[in-house]
Amino acid sequence: MTYEIIAIYAVIFCLVVGSIFTLVGAIGLLKFNDSMTRLHAPTKVGTVGVGALLLASVIYNGVFNEGAIQELLIMGFLFVTAPISANFIAKVNMHRRACDAPPELPEGEQWATFDVPATDADISDPVIEKA
């Protein structure tokens, strides 16, 4: 009996922690006013926020149902894909000059994002222009 009570408290703790971090992530997304700083908020939600919620699920299923470890897969896929989507958003920001210019590189090198044909270098948003 006590074993189950401890498990319930652990589940509650994980749910509360996960919810708080998800909330903070959402607040960050609303609060910051620059597209690059905004990008920092979802990376937080994706790690500890979702991680704690999934841990709650693992504990609950482990104690009260027959165990489930598929949550580990969700976690794994999330950790693999989150940096890639963040990277894509950052690259789009750089490409559209929607953020501060990144620092110059020595030795005549340049960032890979800016290595585009001259016709594509000047990106103004075609959707906004049409409207």
Place this chain on the structure above:
Amino acid sequence: MARLFHWLFPHPLLTILLTIVWTILQNGISAGMLVFGLILGTIIPRLTAAFWPERPGGFRVGKMISYTLLVMWDILVANIQVAWIVLTVSNAKLKPAWITVPLDLRKPEAITLLAGTITLTPGTVSADVSESGYYLLVHVLHTDDPAAEVDAIKNRYEARLKEIFV
């Protein structure tokens, strides 16, 4: 024989990983599913071998496990720090910065792992890599000393990754 093995299993670690993932997906071990996972683990690397022609070199699993634990701990600590920044630092006082991290790593797999680690630890997002792959562009949410951030990334993560990918 060795060539046949290489042709059939271009990435042996990927084969093992896919089998494990398939087994976890079933949420229970049965011989049939294990065999089916093994079949998938053979077919998928074979079909995608054209996109990943080179076999990655040495890879130390033991060091990778300790690295994963270190990164998870860092994620936890950094999350609390960044949550504090989000809640207490006003937009006007926030000091975001770009930093350029010169890379000693040369293997694409290692650089990808480093970039992923940097993005997952909150407060830093890796944005771009230079054309030659010798520099990494990282965006920091709030920092007073950009040079210290570069040192932290190099000493804490890159040095360990250099030992993992030999």
